[in-house]
Amino acid sequence: MDRRTFHKLAGLAAAGAFTERSSPGAEPVCQYVETMPAARHPQLVYWFWHPDTLAHAQYLRDVENMAKSSAFTMAIATSRENIDPPGRGVDFYDFEKLHEPLAETVRAAHQHGLKIGLQVWEFWALTRATDPLTRSHPRLGIEQALALVTEGEAVLDAGGHADYSVTSTEGRDREPFHSEVLRVFAFRKNGDGSYAEDSLADITRSAKTVKADAAGVTLGIDAPANLAGYTAYVLVAHYHDYPDLFNEAMTETFRNLLKHYAEIPLDGTALDEFGYMMLNPKRDRPFRDRFYGHAFASEYLRRTGAGLERALFDMRYAPEGRPELRIRAINRYFDVMRDGPLGAEKAFYRMSKEMFGEPCFAGIHNTYHNGLLSDDL
Numbered sequence: 001m002d003r004r005t006f007h008k009l010a011g012l013a014a015a016g017a018f019t020e021r022s023s024p025g026a027e028p029v030c031q032y033v034e035t036m037p038a039a040r041h042p043q044l045v046y047w048f049w050h051p052d053t054l055a056h057a058q059y060l061r062d063v064e065n066m067a068k069s070s071a072f073t074m075a076i077a078t079s080r081e082n083i084d085p086p087g088r089g090v091d092f093y094d095f096e097k098l099h100e101p102l103a104e105t106v107r108a109a110h111q112h113g114l115k116i117g118l119q120v121w122e123f124w125a126l127t128r129a130t131d132p133l134t135r136s137h138p139r140l141g142i143e144q145a146l147a148l149v150t151e152g153e154a155v156l157d158a159g160g161h162a163d164y165s166v167t168s169t170e171g172r173d174r175e176p177f178h179s180e181v182l183r184v185f186a187f188r189k190n191g192d193g194s195y196a197e198d199s200l201a202d203i204t205r206s207a208k209t210v211k212a213d214a215a216g217v218t219l220g221i222d223a224p225a226n227l228a229g230y231t232a233y234v235l236v237a238h239y240h241d242y243p244d245l246f247n248e249a250m251t252e253t254f255r256n257l258l259k260h261y262a263e264i265p266l267d268g269t270a271l272d273e274f275g276y277m278m279l280n281p282k283r284d285r286p287f288r289d290r291f292y293g294h295a296f297a298s299e300y301l302r303r304t305g306a307g308l309e310r311a312l313f314d315m316r317y318a319p320e321g322r323p324e325l326r327i328r329a330i331n332r333y334f335d336v337m338r339d340g341p342l343g344a345e346k347a348f349y350r351m352s353k354e355m356f357g358e359p360c361f362a363g364i365h366n367t368y369h370n371g372l373l374s375d376d377l
Contacts, residue, residue: 035071042074042115042268042361049079049090059105067112074361077105078119078272079127086130092120093133095260103264110265117268117361118261123253124242126173126278139241142178146244146277147237148289149182149312154232156186160206160223167216168238170289172278172375176215176238181207182292183309186223186230190320195231197319203232235312237292242277244293245340251347258351268361269352275341275366278375290315291337291377300336
Protein backbone atom coordinates (compact mmCIF):
# COMPACT_ATOMS: atom_id res chain seq x y z
CA MET A 1 0.00 0.00 0.00
CA ASP A 2 1.42 3.39 -0.93
CA ARG A 3 1.41 6.37 1.44
CA ARG A 4 -1.44 8.19 -0.34
CA THR A 5 -3.75 5.17 -0.10
CA PHE A 6 -2.82 4.67 3.55
CA HIS A 7 -3.67 8.26 4.48
CA LYS A 8 -6.95 8.04 2.58
CA LEU A 9 -7.99 4.88 4.41
CA ALA A 10 -6.87 6.31 7.75
CA GLY A 11 -8.98 9.41 7.19
CA LEU A 12 -12.01 7.38 6.28
CA ALA A 13 -11.49 5.12 9.29
CA ALA A 14 -11.44 8.17 11.55
CA ALA A 15 -14.90 8.99 10.24
CA GLY A 16 -16.02 5.44 10.93
CA ALA A 17 -16.23 4.36 7.31
CA PHE A 18 -14.42 2.16 4.84
CA THR A 19 -14.81 2.95 1.11
CA GLU A 20 -14.44 0.58 -1.82
CA ARG A 21 -15.49 0.45 -5.48
CA SER A 22 -17.39 -2.50 -6.91
CA SER A 23 -15.75 -1.91 -10.31
CA PRO A 24 -13.41 0.62 -11.96
CA GLY A 25 -15.17 3.94 -12.45
CA ALA A 26 -18.17 2.97 -10.29
CA GLU A 27 -19.43 5.14 -7.47
CA PRO A 28 -17.71 4.33 -4.19
CA VAL A 29 -19.58 2.18 -1.69
CA CYS A 30 -19.35 3.41 1.89
CA GLN A 31 -19.32 0.69 4.54
CA TYR A 32 -19.49 1.77 8.20
CA VAL A 33 -17.52 -0.29 10.71
CA GLU A 34 -17.06 -0.11 14.47
CA THR A 35 -13.34 -0.98 14.29
CA MET A 36 -10.67 -1.19 11.63
CA PRO A 37 -9.69 -4.68 10.51
CA ALA A 38 -6.62 -6.06 12.27
CA ALA A 39 -3.42 -4.75 10.75
CA ARG A 40 -0.17 -6.65 10.25
CA HIS A 41 1.21 -5.36 13.53
CA PRO A 42 -0.15 -6.81 16.80
CA GLN A 43 -2.55 -4.99 19.08
CA LEU A 44 -0.60 -5.13 22.32
CA VAL A 45 -1.70 -5.26 25.93
CA TYR A 46 0.77 -4.88 28.78
CA TRP A 47 0.01 -7.74 31.18
CA PHE A 48 1.49 -7.45 34.67
CA TRP A 49 1.69 -10.75 36.53
CA HIS A 50 1.21 -10.68 40.31
CA PRO A 51 0.74 -13.45 42.88
CA ASP A 52 -3.00 -13.36 42.17
CA THR A 53 -2.26 -14.12 38.52
CA LEU A 54 -0.69 -17.43 39.55
CA ALA A 55 -3.26 -18.32 42.21
CA HIS A 56 -5.60 -21.09 41.00
CA ALA A 57 -4.29 -20.62 37.44
CA GLN A 58 -5.94 -17.21 37.11
CA TYR A 59 -3.76 -16.62 34.05
CA LEU A 60 -5.89 -19.10 32.08
CA ARG A 61 -9.06 -17.16 32.85
CA ASP A 62 -7.25 -13.93 31.96
CA VAL A 63 -6.31 -15.40 28.58
CA GLU A 64 -9.91 -16.41 27.89
CA ASN A 65 -11.22 -12.98 28.88
CA MET A 66 -8.71 -11.16 26.68
CA ALA A 67 -9.42 -13.43 23.73
CA LYS A 68 -13.20 -13.07 23.99
CA SER A 69 -13.69 -9.55 25.30
CA SER A 70 -10.93 -7.41 23.84
CA ALA A 71 -9.44 -6.34 20.53
CA PHE A 72 -5.92 -7.26 21.65
CA THR A 73 -4.04 -9.78 19.56
CA MET A 74 -0.89 -10.09 21.71
CA ALA A 75 -0.46 -9.97 25.47
CA ILE A 76 3.00 -9.11 26.80
CA ALA A 77 3.45 -10.85 30.15
CA THR A 78 5.77 -9.03 32.53
CA SER A 79 6.39 -8.51 36.22
CA ARG A 80 7.12 -5.77 38.71
CA GLU A 81 8.32 -7.39 41.89
CA ASN A 82 8.61 -4.22 43.96
CA ILE A 83 4.83 -3.70 43.82
CA ASP A 84 4.29 -6.92 45.80
CA PRO A 85 5.55 -7.84 49.30
CA PRO A 86 9.25 -8.90 49.35
CA GLY A 87 9.67 -12.44 48.15
CA ARG A 88 6.08 -12.78 46.92
CA GLY A 89 6.31 -11.10 43.53
CA VAL A 90 6.26 -13.01 40.27
CA ASP A 91 9.84 -13.52 39.06
CA PHE A 92 10.37 -14.91 35.57
CA TYR A 93 13.95 -15.78 36.56
CA ASP A 94 12.39 -18.33 38.93
CA PHE A 95 12.30 -20.91 36.16
CA GLU A 96 11.11 -23.84 38.28
CA LYS A 97 8.08 -21.90 39.47
CA LEU A 98 7.19 -19.97 36.31
CA HIS A 99 8.00 -22.39 33.49
CA GLU A 100 4.79 -24.39 33.58
CA PRO A 101 2.41 -21.43 34.14
CA LEU A 102 3.98 -19.65 31.17
CA ALA A 103 3.80 -22.80 29.04
CA GLU A 104 0.12 -23.31 29.96
CA THR A 105 -0.57 -19.67 29.16
CA VAL A 106 0.92 -19.91 25.69
CA ARG A 107 -0.89 -23.15 24.90
CA ALA A 108 -4.24 -21.73 25.99
CA ALA A 109 -3.65 -18.42 24.22
CA HIS A 110 -2.81 -20.11 20.93
CA GLN A 111 -6.02 -22.14 21.16
CA HIS A 112 -7.88 -18.83 21.38
CA GLY A 113 -5.88 -17.18 18.59
CA LEU A 114 -4.04 -14.90 21.03
CA LYS A 115 -0.28 -14.40 20.94
CA ILE A 116 1.90 -14.19 24.04
CA GLY A 117 5.16 -12.33 24.52
CA LEU A 118 7.45 -12.19 27.54
CA GLN A 119 9.00 -8.97 28.78
CA VAL A 120 11.72 -9.13 31.41
CA TRP A 121 13.79 -6.81 33.55
CA GLU A 122 17.51 -7.27 33.84
CA PHE A 123 18.54 -9.62 36.66
CA TRP A 124 19.98 -6.69 38.65
CA ALA A 125 16.99 -4.37 38.16
CA LEU A 126 15.83 -2.33 41.15
CA THR A 127 12.39 -3.88 40.76
CA ARG A 128 14.03 -7.17 41.77
CA ALA A 129 16.20 -5.76 44.58
CA THR A 130 14.28 -7.55 47.34
CA ASP A 131 13.75 -10.73 45.35
CA PRO A 132 15.24 -13.85 47.01
CA LEU A 133 16.91 -14.97 43.78
CA THR A 134 18.62 -11.62 43.37
CA ARG A 135 19.75 -11.49 46.98
CA SER A 136 21.18 -15.01 46.85
CA HIS A 137 23.14 -14.42 43.65
CA PRO A 138 26.95 -14.22 44.13
CA ARG A 139 28.20 -10.65 43.97
CA LEU A 140 29.99 -9.65 40.80
CA GLY A 141 33.76 -9.40 40.85
CA ILE A 142 35.46 -6.04 40.38
CA GLU A 143 36.48 -7.01 36.85
CA GLN A 144 32.80 -7.49 35.93
CA ALA A 145 31.21 -4.66 37.91
CA LEU A 146 30.17 -1.19 36.90
CA ALA A 147 31.73 1.68 38.82
CA LEU A 148 30.72 5.24 39.48
CA VAL A 149 33.77 7.49 39.38
CA THR A 150 33.79 10.49 41.70
CA GLU A 151 36.06 13.45 41.08
CA GLY A 152 37.55 16.02 43.40
CA GLU A 153 40.38 18.49 43.79
CA ALA A 154 42.90 19.50 46.43
CA VAL A 155 45.70 22.07 46.25
CA LEU A 156 49.19 20.75 47.04
CA ASP A 157 50.87 22.67 49.85
CA ALA A 158 54.46 23.95 49.96
CA GLY A 159 55.73 20.42 50.56
CA GLY A 160 53.61 18.87 47.79
CA HIS A 161 51.16 17.39 50.30
CA ALA A 162 47.34 17.31 50.33
CA ASP A 163 44.64 15.31 52.06
CA TYR A 164 41.55 14.14 50.24
CA SER A 165 38.46 12.14 51.20
CA VAL A 166 35.34 11.11 49.27
CA THR A 167 32.27 8.93 49.74
CA SER A 168 30.00 7.78 46.92
CA THR A 169 26.26 8.29 47.46
CA GLU A 170 24.99 8.46 43.88
CA GLY A 171 23.78 4.92 43.23
CA ARG A 172 19.99 4.74 43.44
CA ASP A 173 19.17 2.42 46.34
CA ARG A 174 22.55 0.72 45.94
CA GLU A 175 25.74 0.85 47.95
CA PRO A 176 29.20 0.29 46.48
CA PHE A 177 31.01 -2.85 47.61
CA HIS A 178 34.52 -1.56 46.90
CA SER A 179 36.21 1.81 46.37
CA GLU A 180 39.70 2.49 45.06
CA VAL A 181 41.82 5.28 43.65
CA LEU A 182 41.73 5.26 39.87
CA ARG A 183 44.07 8.13 39.00
CA VAL A 184 45.49 11.31 40.49
CA PHE A 185 46.64 14.07 38.14
CA ALA A 186 48.43 17.27 39.09
CA PHE A 187 48.51 20.43 36.99
CA ARG A 188 48.90 24.17 37.20
CA LYS A 189 45.42 25.60 36.76
CA ASN A 190 45.34 28.86 34.82
CA GLY A 191 41.64 29.33 34.21
CA ASP A 192 38.20 27.80 34.43
CA GLY A 193 38.59 24.34 32.88
CA SER A 194 42.12 24.93 31.55
CA TYR A 195 45.70 24.28 32.63
CA ALA A 196 49.23 24.98 31.50
CA GLU A 197 49.94 22.21 29.02
CA ASP A 198 53.49 21.51 30.15
CA SER A 199 52.41 21.15 33.79
CA LEU A 200 50.26 18.01 33.66
CA ALA A 201 51.65 15.05 35.62
CA ASP A 202 50.27 11.68 36.72
CA ILE A 203 50.97 11.48 40.47
CA THR A 204 48.87 8.40 41.26
CA ARG A 205 51.85 6.68 42.89
CA SER A 206 52.20 9.63 45.25
CA ALA A 207 48.72 9.01 46.67
CA LYS A 208 48.65 6.75 49.72
CA THR A 209 45.35 5.28 50.84
CA VAL A 210 44.97 6.12 54.51
CA LYS A 211 41.52 4.58 54.87
CA ALA A 212 39.20 2.73 52.53
CA ASP A 213 35.82 1.09 52.90
CA ALA A 214 33.10 -0.05 50.52
CA ALA A 215 31.85 3.43 49.72
CA GLY A 216 34.74 5.77 50.37
CA VAL A 217 38.46 6.50 50.37
CA THR A 218 40.73 8.81 52.38
CA LEU A 219 44.07 9.71 50.79
CA GLY A 220 47.29 11.34 51.75
CA ILE A 221 49.04 12.80 48.70
CA ASP A 222 52.80 13.36 48.94
CA ALA A 223 53.94 14.65 45.55
CA PRO A 224 57.33 16.19 44.73
CA ALA A 225 57.80 19.58 46.38
CA ASN A 226 58.27 21.28 43.02
CA LEU A 227 54.53 20.72 42.43
CA ALA A 228 53.61 23.02 45.32
CA GLY A 229 50.54 25.05 44.49
CA TYR A 230 49.44 22.61 41.78
CA THR A 231 45.89 21.26 41.74
CA ALA A 232 45.57 17.54 42.44
CA TYR A 233 42.61 16.08 40.56
CA VAL A 234 41.48 12.78 42.14
CA LEU A 235 39.40 10.09 40.44
CA VAL A 236 38.01 7.33 42.70
CA ALA A 237 36.11 4.32 41.35
CA HIS A 238 33.22 2.98 43.46
CA TYR A 239 32.19 -0.49 42.26
CA HIS A 240 28.55 -1.61 42.45
CA ASP A 241 26.93 -5.00 42.05
CA TYR A 242 25.72 -4.20 38.55
CA PRO A 243 27.43 -5.37 35.36
CA ASP A 244 29.79 -3.34 33.25
CA LEU A 245 27.78 -3.60 30.01
CA PHE A 246 30.89 -4.20 27.90
CA ASN A 247 31.43 -7.69 29.32
CA GLU A 248 29.18 -10.74 29.01
CA ALA A 249 27.70 -10.79 32.52
CA MET A 250 24.42 -9.11 31.56
CA THR A 251 24.08 -10.95 28.25
CA GLU A 252 24.65 -14.32 29.93
CA THR A 253 21.71 -13.81 32.28
CA PHE A 254 19.48 -13.00 29.30
CA ARG A 255 20.78 -16.05 27.42
CA ASN A 256 20.15 -18.28 30.43
CA LEU A 257 16.59 -17.00 30.78
CA LEU A 258 15.71 -17.42 27.13
CA LYS A 259 17.18 -20.93 27.08
CA HIS A 260 14.97 -21.99 29.96
CA TYR A 261 11.86 -20.89 28.06
CA ALA A 262 13.07 -21.89 24.59
CA GLU A 263 10.77 -24.91 24.34
CA ILE A 264 7.72 -22.68 24.85
CA PRO A 265 6.56 -21.21 21.50
CA LEU A 266 6.57 -17.60 22.65
CA ASP A 267 5.45 -15.08 20.04
CA GLY A 268 7.57 -12.21 21.30
CA THR A 269 10.17 -10.96 23.75
CA ALA A 270 11.03 -7.55 25.14
CA LEU A 271 13.24 -5.78 27.67
CA ASP A 272 11.79 -3.38 30.22
CA GLU A 273 13.55 -0.07 31.02
CA PHE A 274 16.95 -1.52 30.25
CA GLY A 275 20.12 0.53 30.49
CA TYR A 276 22.88 1.50 32.86
CA MET A 277 22.53 1.33 36.63
CA MET A 278 20.08 3.96 37.81
CA LEU A 279 21.28 6.90 39.86
CA ASN A 280 20.17 8.69 42.98
CA PRO A 281 17.81 11.49 41.89
CA LYS A 282 17.52 13.06 45.37
CA ARG A 283 20.33 15.58 45.35
CA ASP A 284 20.66 19.33 45.49
CA ARG A 285 23.55 19.67 43.07
CA PRO A 286 24.24 18.47 39.51
CA PHE A 287 25.39 14.89 39.09
CA ARG A 288 29.12 14.78 38.33
CA ASP A 289 30.04 11.10 38.57
CA ARG A 290 30.69 9.03 35.48
CA PHE A 291 30.46 5.35 34.66
CA TYR A 292 33.57 3.18 34.46
CA GLY A 293 34.41 -0.50 34.21
CA HIS A 294 37.34 -2.71 33.27
CA ALA A 295 35.69 -3.98 30.07
CA PHE A 296 34.48 -0.45 29.29
CA ALA A 297 38.06 0.81 29.64
CA SER A 298 39.36 -1.93 27.34
CA GLU A 299 36.76 -1.11 24.70
CA TYR A 300 37.50 2.60 24.97
CA LEU A 301 41.20 1.94 24.44
CA ARG A 302 40.46 -0.31 21.46
CA ARG A 303 38.15 2.24 19.85
CA THR A 304 40.12 5.42 20.48
CA GLY A 305 43.69 4.38 21.23
CA ALA A 306 43.48 6.40 24.48
CA GLY A 307 43.09 5.35 28.10
CA LEU A 308 39.67 5.87 29.65
CA GLU A 309 41.18 7.16 32.88
CA ARG A 310 42.95 9.98 31.07
CA ALA A 311 39.77 10.64 29.06
CA LEU A 312 37.87 11.27 32.31
CA PHE A 313 40.35 14.03 33.12
CA ASP A 314 40.28 15.42 29.58
CA MET A 315 36.49 15.74 29.80
CA ARG A 316 36.98 18.33 32.55
CA TYR A 317 40.20 20.17 31.68
CA ALA A 318 41.99 21.10 28.47
CA PRO A 319 45.35 22.76 27.81
CA GLU A 320 45.06 26.53 27.65
CA GLY A 321 43.80 27.65 24.25
CA ARG A 322 42.76 24.13 23.15
CA PRO A 323 39.14 23.63 24.31
CA GLU A 324 38.52 21.32 21.35
CA LEU A 325 40.41 18.57 23.20
CA ARG A 326 37.84 18.64 25.99
CA ILE A 327 34.97 18.60 23.50
CA ARG A 328 36.52 15.63 21.71
CA ALA A 329 36.99 13.71 24.96
CA ILE A 330 33.33 14.26 25.94
CA ASN A 331 32.08 13.13 22.53
CA ARG A 332 34.33 10.07 22.48
CA TYR A 333 33.29 9.03 25.96
CA PHE A 334 29.58 9.10 25.19
CA ASP A 335 30.04 7.59 21.71
CA VAL A 336 31.60 4.53 23.31
CA MET A 337 29.48 4.47 26.46
CA ARG A 338 26.16 4.37 24.60
CA ASP A 339 27.20 1.14 22.88
CA GLY A 340 27.13 -0.74 26.20
CA PRO A 341 23.33 -1.08 26.44
CA LEU A 342 22.99 -1.25 22.66
CA GLY A 343 25.24 -4.32 22.58
CA ALA A 344 23.17 -6.11 25.22
CA GLU A 345 19.91 -5.15 23.48
CA LYS A 346 21.15 -6.45 20.14
CA ALA A 347 22.29 -9.71 21.74
CA PHE A 348 18.87 -10.14 23.35
CA TYR A 349 17.24 -9.52 19.96
CA ARG A 350 19.46 -12.05 18.16
CA MET A 351 18.98 -14.72 20.82
CA SER A 352 15.21 -14.23 20.76
CA LYS A 353 15.09 -14.73 16.99
CA GLU A 354 17.36 -17.77 17.19
CA MET A 355 15.37 -19.49 19.93
CA PHE A 356 11.78 -18.54 19.04
CA GLY A 357 12.03 -18.09 15.29
CA GLU A 358 12.33 -15.18 12.90
CA PRO A 359 8.63 -14.10 13.22
CA CYS A 360 9.16 -13.55 16.97
CA PHE A 361 8.00 -10.04 17.88
CA ALA A 362 10.91 -7.97 19.20
CA GLY A 363 10.14 -5.04 21.45
CA ILE A 364 11.68 -2.86 24.11
CA HIS A 365 10.17 -0.52 26.65
CA ASN A 366 12.65 2.30 27.20
CA THR A 367 11.83 4.89 29.83
CA TYR A 368 14.34 7.71 29.87
CA HIS A 369 13.92 10.40 32.51
CA ASN A 370 15.67 13.13 30.59
CA GLY A 371 17.12 15.83 32.81
CA LEU A 372 20.29 16.75 34.62
CA LEU A 373 18.81 15.84 38.01
CA SER A 374 17.11 12.57 37.06
CA ASP A 375 17.99 8.94 37.73
CA ASP A 376 19.34 8.27 34.22
CA LEU A 377 22.81 9.41 33.24
